[in-house]
Amino acid sequence: MTPYQPGDGLMQPNTPVGIVGYGAYVPRYRIPAKEISKMWTGGAGGVPIIEKSVNGLDEDVVTMSIEAARNALRRAQISPRDIRAVWVGSESHPYAVKPTSTMVAEAIGAVPNTAAADWEFACKAGTEAMQAAMGLVGSGMAKYALSVGMDTAQGRPGDALEYTAAAGGAAVLLGRGEESAVLIHGSYSFVTDTPDFWRRAHADYPSHGDRFTGEPAYFKHIMGAAEALLGAMDRTAADYRWAVFHQPNAKFPMRVAQQLGFQPDQYEVGLLSPRIGNTYSGATMIGLTAILDVAEPGDRILMVSYGSGAGSDAFDLEVTERILEIRDRAPKTEEYISRRTEIDYATYTRFRDKLKM
Amino acid sequence: MTTKQIVIIGIGQTQVGEHWDVSLRHLAWQAIEAALDDAAANGLDAVNQIESVYVGNMLGGLSSQQDHLGALIADYAGLRGVEAVTVEAGEASGATAVRQAIMAVQSGQVDMALAVGVEKATDETGAEAIRSMTTSLDADFETIHGATLPAMAGLLMQRYMHEYGTAVADFANFSVNAHANGAKNEYAMFRNLIKAEKFPNAPLVADPVNLFDAAPVADGAAAVIVTTAEVAYSARMRNVIKVLGSAMATDAFSLHDRDDILHFNAVKLSTERALKQAGYGREVINILELHDAFTIMTTLALEAMGYAERGTGYQFDLNQTPLSTFGGLKARGNPLGATGVYQIVELTRQLRGQAGENQVPDAKIGLAQNLGGVASTAVTHVLGV
Numbered sequence: 159m160t161p162y163q164p165g166d167g168l169m170q171p172n173t174p175v176g177i178v179g180y181g182a183y184v185p186r187y188r189i190p191a192k193e194i195s196k197m198w199t200g201g202a203g204g205v206p207i208i209e210k211s212v213n214g215l216d217e218d219v220v221t222m223s224i225e226a227a228r229n230a231l232r233r234a235q236i237s238p239r240d241i242r243a244v245w246v247g248s249e250s251h252p253y254a255v256k257p258t259s260t261m262v263a264e265a266i267g268a269v270p271n272t273a274a275a276d277w278e279f280a281c282k283a284g285t286e287a288m289q290a291a292m293g294l295v296g297s298g299m300a301k302y303a304l305s306v307g308m309d310t311a312q313g314r315p316g317d318a319l320e321y322t323a324a325a326g327g328a329a330v331l332l333g334r335g336e337e338s339a340v341l342i343h344g345s346y347s348f349v350t351d352t353p354d355f356w357r358r359a360h361a362d363y364p365s366h367g368d369r370f371t372g373e374p375a376y377f378k379h380i381m382g383a384a385e386a387l388l389g390a391m392d393r394t395a396a397d398y399r400w401a402v403f404h405q406p407n408a409k410f411p412m413r414v415a416q417q418l419g420f421q422p423d424q425y426e427v428g429l430l431s432p433r434i435g436n437t438y439s440g441a442t443m444i445g446l447t448a449i450l451d452v453a454e455p456g457d458r459i460l461m462v463s464y465g466s467g468a469g470s471d472a473f474d475l476e477v478t479e480r481i482l483e484i485r486d487r488a489p490k491t492e493e494y495i496s497r498r499t500e501i502d503y504a505t506y507t508r509f510r511d512k513l514k515m
Numbered sequence: 516m517t518t519k520q521i522v523i524i525g526i527g528q529t530q531v532g533e534h535w536d537v538s539l540r541h542l543a544w545q546a547i548e549a550a551l552d553d554a555a556a557n558g559l560d561a562v563n564q565i566e567s568v569y570v571g572n573m574l575g576g577l578s579s580q581q582d583h584l585g586a587l588i589a590d591y592a593g594l595r596g597v598e599a600v601t602v603e604a605g606e607a608s609g610a611t612a613v614r615q616a617i618m619a620v621q622s623g624q625v626d627m628a629l630a631v632g633v634e635k636a637t638d639e640t641g642a643e644a645i646r647s648m649t650t651s652l653d654a655d656f657e658t659i660h661g662a663t664l665p666a667m668a669g670l671l672m673q674r675y676m677h678e679y680g681t682a683v684a685d686f687a688n689f690s691v692n693a694h695a696n697g698a699k700n701e702y703a704m705f706r707n708l709i710k711a712e713k714f715p716n717a718p719l720v721a722d723p724v725n726l727f728d729a730a731p732v733a734d735g736a737a738a739v740i741v742t743t744a745e746v747a748y749s750a751r752m753r754n755v756i757k758v759l760g761s762a763m764a765t766d767a768f769s770l771h772d773r774d775d776i777l778h779f780n781a782v783k784l785s786t787e788r789a790l791k792q793a794g795y796g797r798e799v800i801n802i803l804e805l806h807d808a809f810t811i812m813t814t815l816a817l818e819a820m821g822y823a824e825r826g827t828g829y830q831f832d833l834n835q836t837p838l839s840t841f842g843g844l845k846a847r848g849n850p851l852g853a854t855g856v857y858q859i860v861e862l863t864r865q866l867r868g869q870a871g872e873n874q875v876p877d878a879k880i881g882l883a884q885n886l887g888g889v890a891s892t893a894v895t896h897v898l899g900v
Contacts, residue, residue, distance in 0.1 A: 203718060204718075366640075367640050368640040369640075370535055370637070370640065374536065
């Protein structure tokens, strides 16, 4: 077998594709990591983030995806009837069988002339749906395609992941390059069979391989995807104004950013996990929305997601003049993060249906 | 000991760490291949002369769902046909395997034997891993109450601090020394330095045992080839190291059955027996490799061996006799059933003068000690040039 060459596997559409609208959503409730630590360790030991977002009693991946999709449409100002695909990536779809995406499509007025499907690839289902949308639009099969990454993530009470498993995400509407606020120059996927984290059917909470989720899982795949994309595009960290990575905690994405040569002023704007936790399928994409809220035309962005199981999707993005026109049409990501109601562990237990009787 | 002089003619080891992508058999093979290469470099092609293989391993049946390691590893390492068996004595499995190889050659049943210690500890996580690693304690009377090895070390350290008025910071030197030496060992898991002033505030593992007290459990494999001096010298081998003493002893299995929990009697007995075989006193030992799974275990071992008065083991002068010269369990890492073989490999490197930056000047006679459970088993080897 001939070894892979630099550039092998780079995904680029036949015609330019980009993001014509984007939107975020974060529920208002926050539980500080120290409150969780108080419950399980008496407050001893460090915590991986400051606090995480928690969805309210009347919120789930359907309602939250609709909020984010509506924000994307507000920015894009296109007719929802021109959307040919509504794809929702999540690992918290409310139903095992019955699509989240049809409900979202109905709510935003995209039905019936649209494809719709739910995606699942742990935390990278949303960016996977973005790559598919690149294909659909780039081939001319669709004028617009909507990709959503959204989660109300599950963390077993007392488990390390309970400190970070959060709720939130983002929607991006892809369309032709000439009407885009962000051009997608290329994408690369790095995937292997690496069982670091999983949730079996009928299980309430995921299982994971502790330290195995680090080096051979998160770091190997994110670095693999990022380095392949940088090589294929002939770019280095210095060519980008911004970078955003999947953020299961604060430490992992910072280490990856530093290993790739990024400076804090390049990655801090997209690093939301310290303040909202790990929004799983939403984590990378909502980090991107925070960047788009402040980016200038001409800025390049490197985005790399990670999904357990495992794989990473890397994207080479460039902001256009159009961003200035669209970004104030919907609430900014920072506005959602600042909209904050702190809750205690008991309230969190009720909101997340953790009390089994 | 003896009628025949037993010698070590080949050593091999893998890096200690989290070998997620390497299987139990593959790890063992890597160490065996390195030991065979080493013997060949010293003048003897051992592969067709090894007659028996002893595999030291603690967790295989649980964490890898693999017992019957003797035949498995002999086959995988290209030694199909030899006598082979697994040796298990908790965390002392490695040194026990070495001792079995020595005894096999000593008995005259075989002329050359190989001991390999191998552990794949990272195949399990969380509660499963704790269950597997706790099997060296008393299941009916300790484990059932939630005891783990770190918890038992915590009890010992608490009692020691109470009896002798010591503080956590008093135990720092052992770990600072281990990391300083591990930093120069390419096979070590941790190659970072730790500062004595950070020691007392490291995260707790089992109060008062903290992260800097406790050695990391990890994956690894090490192998040694032993034969008679006659075989080695007739092949004109270089770098031959003598086994001067090999002894094993046991203590009351559970802590609650001991008259004095701060006295490691198995350590005392096995040390006395090994030194008696060697015909030396403690004062001639230039190097010590002890079972520093927890600093309290090193402390109590030094006291039981007679290196320190009761209540003073933590004050041991590391310049007097170098300790943990390649990082010990604390920095090289603790691959459980392989640990005892690593100690023999490291001591052999020192005595050969092949320890590189870690070389102890004028190393002539060294002692390695591997413990199982809370020193319910102690295996002591004395090696010399």
